[in-house]
Amino acid sequence: MKDIVIKGGYVYDPLNGIDGEKVDIHLSDGKVVEKTKKNAKVIDASGKTVMPGGVDLHSHIAGSKINIGRLMRPEDHRKDEVPKGKYTRGGVGYSCPSTFVTGYRYAQMGYTSVMEAAMPPLGARHVHEELIDTPIIDKAAFPLFGNNYFTLKYVRDGDQEKLNAFVAWMLRATRGYAVKIVNPGGVENWKWGRNVYGLDGKVEDYDITPRQIVTSLAKANEALGLPHTIHLHCNNLGMPGNYKTTIETMEVAKAIKPKKGRKTTIHVVHCQFNALAGDNWMNVKSGAPHIAKYVNGNDHVTLDMGQLIFTDTTTMTGDGPWQFALWNMTGNKWVNSDVEMEAGAGVVPYTFKKNNPANTVQWGIGLELALLIDDPWKVYMTTDHPNGGPFTYYPKVMAWLMSRQARTDTMRELNKAVLKRTSLANIYREYTFNELAISTRAGTAQALGLKDKGHLGAGADADVAIYDLDPTGWRPSQYKMLEKAFASAAYTIKGGEVVVKDGEVVSTPLGATHWVDVKIPSEVEEDLMKDLAEDFKKYYTVSLRNYPVEDEYLPIQKVHKTRGAWK
Amino acid sequence: MEHVDVVCPFCGCLCDDLEITVEEGHITGIKNACAVSRSKFLNHGSHRITSAAVDGKKASMKKAVKEAVEILSNARRPLIYGLSSTECGAISKAVEIGEVTGGIVDNTASVCHGPTILALQQVGESKATLGEARNRADMVVFWGSNPTAAHLRHIVRYSVMPKGMYSTEGRKGRKVIVVDVRQTGTTRLADKFVKIKPNSDFELLQALRATVRGDELPVDEVSGVPMKEIKELAEEMKNCKFGIVFFGLGLTQSEGRHMNIDAAVGLVSELNRHTKFVLTPMRGHYNVAGANTVATWQTGYPYAIDFSKGYPRYNPGEFTAVDLLASGEVDAAMIIASDPAATFPADAARHLAKIPTITLEQKTTPTTMLSKVVLPVATAGVEAEGTAYRMDGVPLRLSKLVEPPKGIHSDEKVLDMILEGLKEVAQ
Amino acid sequence: MVTALDKIEVTLISGRTAKQGVGLEEGKPSESYVDSVRLIQLCPGDAEKLDLKEDSPVTVTTEHGSVTVHWVEEKTLESGMIFFPYGPWANQVYNSVTDGTGMPIMKAVKATVEAGGKVQSLTEIVDSLKGGS
The missing domain is CATH 3.40.50.740 (Rossmann fold)
Structure with a gap:
């Protein structure tokens, strides 16, 4: 592969303190280097914006849940049919894009790494099979732990040691990257058709609380030295008044000692859905200012927006009881999918409407979170694809973040509830390009602990996005121009290879799948395996031997080793 | 050489506990397999x-x-x-x-099960992996399906016999209901065999659904089943702790096709307002x-x-x-x-x-x-x-x-x- | 003394059988497969109505086609219902119209059964497909 020099662009590389300066970026052998050899290919980026490749830390792109979404929504696909191209496979887009199209479209926006945020362990092979068919981007998947039988059992027994070993083993067995928790305890209760309400609710068959689950998993996470914090979908999602639960949950994680070199102990996902004040969906209002205040005063929390988009989309979460509630609210078609011993999921199509007061409040909340939290390293841009809306709307969210006029223009079309029940109209802050780069790549890479991603210093992966926009001349009133530029990168370079040029995919290499391999001492592992073997035989319908994902499912893997909890 | 925990490539059960002996490149022994699986492994070389x-x-x-x-x-x-x-x-x-x-x-x-997918695209589906049936189900309904002919170890491994986390009694702890137009091996082991007229599954499913909702139907029987029995069945379904419907081609290949599944999904969804209920298609190949x-x-x-x-x-x-x-x-x-x-x-x-x-x-x-x-x-x-x-x-x-x-x-x-x-x- | 009927009207149900599964894994031309699907099941009463002889074939006819196969008694079947395992013989009597669903109707089909006819071999069945009549 030929070396590349990107010359003359305005570079935003917040992790290396570069804020819009003209710096040449040298790429060689898949990495950013100080200096390339003489015959490098030159890309003229003058007058353009250069950033590290985008890093999405929370999206649903692969596995049984998104595939149920695809399966149940032919009507969604028909809005967005994608013919095969010279270099690309055909497929469908919109809210549940086919795998190939997912890879292409992220790359077209200059994104080069995407996290699948919820992997049911028993379905891990399915996730990895889909990731193999998701071209260009690097990927990782987060196994679900918050309602796993072994988690609940070890929490009940107060056996933190075993829990640590189990988390480590499960990450390896599923080739997972981070500890995902969805409505801790609530999905277990849902297996009997019930839920858990709040941190001190009862997880029925175990007589434990969500508070204990979160605490124990956060402790395990930090003890094992995992690159990312726990990745938490809080209890009470979608229930007005839930901002209190969210803050309480953040407070739980405050007591946890972070691993060396990191200040944070919790990432709260798609916070918009968990930042609701009011008592019911009729009088729902924003709880974002409360959350922002808490986050501004504490350094152990990161969160992502879960921004809402006014469109027809497909909601899908591991939160079975919430999806049941949403079905009851909407009467739309509903798929529930419970996974033995581990997890659940639900899928319900939903249309966010501009004339729906509650939806406009939710729209406002996502942006309030991003704009009221002072430190951009703490809050990241997502739509919780496809829950708040498809990821292809990111450029629109960027415009709202960077342009008050973009927000005002949208608000004019909305039900007035957004003006009365959120503070968005009174917020004047507009993200700078540097802040945008933090929110969409530098900050997310840092939160994930992906040291070679999200920056352009020597040694970083050669993942670069070049946008046809001159940041020095750009004004927030020109937000449509920004949307256009970020929707369709002038260049996307992945692993040192040009994969997108002028918004078109020109090459489709397979990216790596990242996972975390924690060192477990053999005696600890043997002890754990005895437990697992016994319970697998009694309760699972697959054998323990057939459970772990084989190497065949990760043709290109990037293993992140950690030393673990044992000295 | 002995291979253990081998996955069986015959029916949708994918039993993964087979023990297979290979000697000099040939399969010579097989344990834990059903008759069909045994035939597949032992005869894979014949008539090639x-x-x-x-x-x-x-x-x-x-x-x-x-x-x-x-x-x-x-x-x-x-x-x-x-x-x-x-x-x-x-x-x-x-x-x-x-x-x-x-x-x-x-x-x-x-x-x-194409019609099953059509129904899912119309109304959805409340489902669960087979281990949920093993661990929790106290009511198992086979509707238009006959695992004794098509999924030979389903009953033993997943749905009726096995003991699980909360199903500690195995068969005894489960109420087994079979709805079919004829007697089969599966109806013989049922606690209740609901025999219905051919091509009338849709009507019975809808009648059950209406009854679960609390609607009174002004008829004496539906699909050949007396209303009294339908009411009893609806009550039993509402009052179980965890119910599961395994449905087969009896629903997808008879009149109504996807609409039969639509009705089954509707019944199961409705039951979730009272208890936990799921359904799973008996996929063949x-x-x-x-x-x-x-x-x-x-x-x-x-x-x-x-x-x-x-x-x-x-x-x-x-x-x-x-x-x-x-x-x-x-x-x-x-x-x-x-x-x-x-x-x-x-x-x-x-x-x-x-x-x-x-x-x-x-x-x-x-x-x-x-x-x-x-x-x-x-x-x-x-x-x-x-x-x-x-x-x-x-x-x-x-x-x-x-x-x-x-x-x-x-x-x-x-x-x-x-x-x-x-x-x-x-x- | 009841006079034997020429033909009876029945509801035809098709489906899987374990024997058929075992046979097909051996190989479709195998005797065990052919034997498992080249027959219908009917109740003793219906067999008696038609005065069927143990080794005499029966002909099953629907609006759509007709096929001759062997028969066995199945006590659990009610009068007026026959069971026909899935396979090349049963396929002769089904309609390929799917009413826009992709799925032909293979269960609960109106049919008649009568004594007599000539049972075709697998090769003859395949040849008839090739003949395109």
Whole structure:
């Protein structure tokens, strides 16, 4: 592969303190280097914006849940049919894009790494099979732990040691990257058709609380030295008044000692859905200012927006009881999918409407979170694809973040509830390009602990996005121009290879799948395996031997080793 | 050599506890298997097609592949069909061949649980993996399904007999209800056999649903079942702790088809307002679920996919194999891991003999007997590895236990040879 | 003494059987497969109505087609219902019209059964498909 020099662009590389300066970026052998050899290919980026490749830390792109979404929504696909191209496979887009199209479209926006945020362990092979068919981007998947039988059992027994070993083993067995928790305890209760309400609710068959689950998993996470914090979908999602639960949950994680070199102990996902004040969906209002205040005063929390988009989309979460509630609210078609011993999921199509007061409040909340939290390293841009809306709307969210006029223009079309029940109209802050780069790549890479991603210093992966926009001349009133530029990168370079040029995919290499391999001492592992073997035989319908994902499912893997909890 | 925890590639149960003895490259012993599984493993070598053939004459693999490429590249509307008894790698290649040729890709779901998918697209589905039945179910309903004939270890391993986390009593702790039009092996072990008139499942499902909702129906009986019995059944369903419906082709292949499933889903959803209830289709071929799964993630659609416009389009009833053959619309066919000449109404099967048909098979079948090109392949799960999806969507790894006969490759490999040939022609 | 009927009207149900599963894994041309699917099941009463002889074939006819197969008694079937395992013989009597669903109706089909006819071999069945009549 030929070396590349990107010359003359305005570079935003917040992790290396570069804020819009003209710096040449040298790429060689898949990495950013100080200096390339003489015959490098030159890309003229003058007058353009250069950033590290985008890093999405929370999206649903692969596995049984998104595939149920695809399966149940032919009507969604028909809005967005994608013919095969010279270099690309055909497929469908919109809210549940086919795998190939997912890879292409992220790359077209200059994104080069995407996290699948919820992997049911028993379905891990399915996730990895889909990731193999998701071209260009690097990927990782987060196994679900918050309602796993072994988690609940070890929490009940107060056996933190075993829990640590189990988390480590499960990450390896599923080739997972981070500890995902969805409505801790609530999905277990849902297996009997019930839920858990709040941190001190009862997880029925175990007589434990969500508070204990979160605490124990956060402790395990930090003890094992995992690159990312726990990745938490809080209890009470979608229930007005839930901002209190969210803050309480953040407070739980405050007591946890972070691993060396990191200040944070919790990432709260798609916070918009968990930042609701009011008592019911009729009088729902924003709880974002409360959350922002808490986050501004504490350094152990990161969160992502879960921004809402006014469109027809497909909601899908591991939160079975919430999806049941949403079905009851909407009467739309509903798929529930419970996974033995581990997890659940639900899928319900939903249309966010501009004339729906509650939806406009939710729209406002996502942006309030991003704009009221002072430190951009703490809050990241997502739509919780496809829950708040498809990821292809990111450029629109960027415009709202960077342009008050973009927000005002949208608000004019909305039900007035957004003006009365959120503070968005009174917020004047507009993200700078540097802040945008933090929110969409530098900050997310840092939160994930992906040291070679999200920056352009020597040694970083050669993942670069070049946008046809001159940041020095750009004004927030020109937000449509920004949307256009970020929707369709002038260049996307992945692993040192040009994969997108002028918004078109020109090459489709397979990216790596990242996972975390924690060192477990053999005696600890043997002890754990005895437990697992016994319970697998009694309760699972697959054998323990057939459970772990084989190497065949990760043709290109990037293993992140950690030393673990044992000295 | 002893292999343990081997996954069985026969039916949608994908039992993964087989013990298989291999001696000198041959399977000589098998434990834990049902009769069909035993037959599959022990007979995989018999009646094999040993050579490729073109027009009924033996041909080299190279020549047969070339012939296949020629047929597919000259076809205006080729059909690629089957895919339920092979692993996912082969399915993936078949979808790509569909795209490259601008043809149609359909799988056997169109004649088994296609209507289940249509219903899911209409109203959804509340489902669970089989372990949920094992661990929690205290009510098990078989509706239009007969595992004693089609899924031989289902009852013992998953649904009726096994003890689980909360089902500590096994069979005793479960109420088993069977709804069918005739007595079967499954009805014989039921606590309650609800015998209904043929073609009246829809009515009974709707009557039950209405009763669960609390609506009074001003009739004495529905589908041959007295209203009193319907009311009792509705009460039992509402009052169980965890109920599961395993439904089969009795619902999908009789009058009403997808509307029967729509009604079953509606009943189960309604029951979730009272207790926990789920339903699971009894998928027949071991990887028919995988055929739907792979096609869905690659194209957005589970079966009946037409690529003639360059992007995938979906229309069961139009792009489904039986319809395409019966109408004579397709001018070539490639059949993988399926035997439509033995499974389709004769009217549809007849067209396969009229057009150039390419078939990938291990053994002689009615379909190979009328094919222009026959390509022998390895048996997935015995001679080739790969992924298969269980009836409940759980993915498992199939093993390669023995080498295929000399010169015989996996479905995936043969399809890849054809795909590469097609790409060359296109250039 | 009841006079034997020429034919009876029945509801035809098709489906899987374990024997058929075992047979097909052996190979479709195998005797065990052919034997498992080249027959119908009917109740003793109906067999008596038609005065069927143990080794005499029966012909099943629907609006759509007709096929001759062997028969066995199945006590659990009610009068007026026959069971026909899936396979090349059963396929002769099904309609390929799917009413826009992709799925032909293979269960609960109106049919008649009468004594007599000639049972075809697998090769003959396949040849008839090739003949395209």
